[in-house]
Amino acid sequence: MNEIAAQWIIREGAGNLSAAERKALSQWLAASPENEASYRDARRVWELSGELAQIPEIQAELSALRQQRESRLARGTLWRRTLVAAAAACVVLAAIIIWELRPDTQWYETSLGQHEEITLKDGSTLALGSNTRAGVRFSRGLRRLILERGEVLAEVAHDPRRQFIAEAGPGSVLAVGTRLQQPTGWGIDEALKLIRIEIDPEEISRAAKAALNLMPMLGWRCVLSTRRWRTRRSAHRVSNNWARSKKTWMKHLVGYNRNMTSTAPFAARCRTMASLSRT
């Protein structure tokens, strides 16, 4: 009986009883005079218990509780702040690590008339022509050669896990596979070991990519150059040779060849060509 009365008092103490609750309460009160008596007692206790605030030791206890509350809250915010700070620190740390692990671009530069041979970490060699600026960036899955200006002759070391990508200007050129054996029946002099590709930085085409793809496969060295094309005729000869080679080699190349053998428009549109030059 008292228990239920106490529950009602507590619920009332919370303030607003809902209409349903009020109805239930009045029903319960009406159910028996005992109920009503215990409710009245509990009500009285509730009211009188307000007097407890006058007792010094209760006041002390309350202020202790309040203090504790404050410190708990402070601890809570401190904990949260620590979490936030830790998260921020993690982010910063991750950023730093990523930044540190970010593949560095190693730049090589030659002045006018200067030439340089560079051996890269992976064994590839770069021959820098005069007035050249080229960057090399090795990451886990990629080897990247960036030609900013000038001419680079790259002998790409074979590494199937790391593609070699050459970039010159807006496009980028992919070299897959290196050092495949030179196809027979090409009629190309063993001494002809060098292919030169000149790329206009504004207009790198798929064809250029294809050509660069192929060159290392032939065991040749690539030359990336931003210089203008000079010997167009020999380019034709090369492309014809390529056309005569196996069709399965590269479909890109066929397209390249077709474009190449057609006359001016392609050359004007995409000044990307290949030539042979004697080493």
Next chain:
Amino acid sequence: MNRSVDKSGPCLDELVFVELARDRLRQALAELPARARHAFLLYRLEGWSIGRIAARQRVSQRVVERDLAKVVEHLTRALFERKARP
């Protein structure tokens, strides 16, 4: 102190009763476990909500409600039943 004259404040026996009741309530409250006592003090005197007390004590609201009802029950018994006892 005349009850019919003085209507503004409590009469003497009321004052005495309140004094007495306060003392009894204090005693009764001291008998209760700390969690329930604290919940009651915060609820009654500080006006905390049950939810807030529950969050503070890291218990469910049901537990706080039960604690509070137990306190009220205990105090009621202390105030009235003991008084009724000779």
